[in-house]
Amino acid sequence: MNGLHLTADLSGCRSGDSLHTDPEALRHLCLKAVAASGLQAVGQLFHRFPAAGGVTGVVLLAESHLAVHTWPELAAVTLDVYVCNLGRDNTAAAETLMAALVAAFEPAAVQRQVLHRGQAVG
């Protein structure tokens, strides 16, 4: 259950992009990037907030999950890519997926963090 959790918090993203406010555009990006990374989607859910127009989206993966939150009013986005490494090492796939998502938002700055999960578990 040893896993790798990557986060990237983006600021100064390209403004006016539909990815920040259109759940369908964000869903398309996420599912395309998951497939290209070699990870396996098993479910997805995207929600648009009526007030500020931000979107929250998650893709459930056979390997764990992807989560995206957009704040169009702040030109900000946060990304989570979490993969377990049970059965095979998904590190490269997680990094590929994260890189594709970060690039799509064209941020001016990125705060990245790396968590090693479940080290004590198995």
Place this chain on the structure above:
Amino acid sequence: MNGLHLTADLSGCRSGDSLHTDPEALRHLCLKAVAASGLQAVGQLFHRFPAAGGVTGVVLLAESHLAVHTWPELAAVTLDVYVCNLGRDNTAAAETLMAALVAAFEPAAVQRQVLHRGQAVG
């Protein structure tokens, strides 16, 4: 967009509990714990894996998200509670929610991590 992301990776959880394998039982726990914490659910999705019988669940929150993965074959569970603190400080609610979920699984050991998100953003 300043946020707090709590993770807890549980091992030695009470075996044979339906929370590990029944999406409906896990959904009920999660939604009840979210409501009790004062956070606001805006969507949810739970998926059961046919092979090992584990469950992945997410609750989309007005404040960000909750994610749960179970590995019944390892008696292991990972939990994520991520809240943005835009508008109000949701730290106490996030801690309350995480505490309720950890307690429900009765783990022998817990690996906890705390991430401060989006510090550079606003």
